[in-house]
Amino acid sequence: MPDYLDTTTLIDLARRAEVSEPGPCACTKTPLDGWQSQPISLDETQLREIGTLLAESDPEPTFAEYLPGKTTYWSDNAPVAPRYFPYNRCSVWECVSCARLYLRYTEGGGYFVDRRIRALRLALIEDIPL
Template sequence: MSSVPFLNTPEALRQLANQPHTPCQCSLQHCAGWESVSEAVWPAQQMQRVATLRDPDVYEPTFEEQHPNGTRYDSADAPVALKFFPYNRCDVHVCGKCQQHALRYTEFGGYYVDPRARRLAAERITD
């Protein structure tokens, strides 16, 4: 069982995204879309995991993506759709310096592990 709350509605995620934050110079500034953020670059000392989007009742979440307007997985304007990949495999973190929220998950390939992050923007969260 997770020690952080499971957010299962767009409204709950929007509440986090709408919390005030200030400019910060951390490595997340370049993460408008999904970006590789290695453990060496992830600002772990200032990040706190505050929620998860992983449904504890779903053993194998879908890999289907949602792109109704022709966006791509790594597009800065791609929708944040909770029930679709990769959001259904994410945790939500907050920066202790600027209070910016970020989504994080790990991409697993045949021979690699790639931690990825995306800043959370309320206007991208869809139903």
């Protein structure tokens, strides 16, 4: 299992990634500011897993969501609250070309599996207790 990343570490990683201000990259062909089904155009070999937000000490993470105001799951400005769904089931990935960070998890329904991805933005990370 990848290393667990607590909120402080996640913030530090996001800060470092944003300081580098990378230019255009193949990983940005599709805007990923909000949750999206992973686009076919995204080259999997361009991403490297660097950690997980799924704590080993929490075998059954909550499905509660943190969506204040009028934000929705799909909103580009929805907060990234690591203790809440779906973030508590995410892994953190880095583009090996430009160092942008992405959150990824697999959404499972009755008859489908959907790999979802969202760009990690420092300004949206909120350390909200359950």
